[in-house]
Amino acid sequence: MDYQLKSLVERAKAGDNDAIEEILKKVKPLILSSISKCHSIAMDDDDLYQEAAIEVIYSIKDFDDERNIPFLAFLKKRIFYRLKNLTRCEQLLLSLDQPVGDVDSACTMADTIPDAGPSVEDIVQVDQQYWHLRMAMAALTPKQRRVLKMHYMQGMSMADIARKDGLHYQAVVKLKERALNNMRIFMENDI
Template identity: 35%
Template sequence: MENNLLRQQVLAAKNGDKEAKEIILRKFTPLLIKNIIKYFGKNQDFYDLLQEGRVVILQSIRDFDENLGVPFPGYVKRQIFYHYINERKKIREYLILDQPLNDGGFCLMDRLIKEERRLEEDYLSKVEKELLYIGLEKLTPKQKELILDYYFKGKTLKSIAEKKGLSYQSIIKLKARALKRLQKEIV
């Protein structure tokens, strides 16, 4: 029954009946509002977008051909959908890097720079560790054990000397030779 009434209103609107056009526009206004909010949010251009949608409905009335077997509501929904999608594509939101973010003091550029520095530092640290491990493999077993104990395990030279049964001076010289060799291997 309602489809038949809508069909009659569309035919009357195609023939220039202004009242039929108004009824159809009122019927599809909630669809326009739903699409505007969905694709544009509640912004200052709401009424302009609503008027554009009404123009799309009027064009749909003019262009609608019921002989194609497509129901008018489906045809209008599709026209409105594509209109607002195309309008949305035209709008580009620009990202301003030096504008303060919601949390206050920092801007996006500051955060990006800090993140870039952290990534660089992480990468350099990883490379340095790899070079160090390669260099450690080139040391003698005594030198390697000394470097690992002193720098990685945090032992004192005195405790290392006592453990090995060597003099403190011998451990200092062994450490110096190990570091010199490491430096040569790494650089």
């Protein structure tokens, strides 16, 4: 099969170092293109170029003209996968025990991760509101407390509460309104 660089590849396979250098010069744009597709954090572009050049030399030795594959197509795949394998394996190892800032710092990476739950301030605020609500409920009359508990905690309607307690519907509504109004006044004055 005829292809570009055939005579150079044959000379390079025979051990001609000048032919290998000539092939490396001619495929430099291909190597640079492959490097741009394989970004590396741990290796710089010069190191990747050296790895690609080594792969070119191995590819010259491994190339089989009988398979009817153009040398440049064969080389392109070999370089690309060599660089991909090199960059795929690298990972930034990040320890959560690593100090942040100064080496002597007591603060670690784990300390900087935000907690997904509520903040301490939010918990304290909710506790205070809950305490104020309990105090406001305690200040109500027993009938008012009973109506609010049945309506809000048990989910009963005003009509059901009136039937259960043997009261008129309007009396239950008034009890609820007075209870909420008394609680509102207590909460505003207490906070």
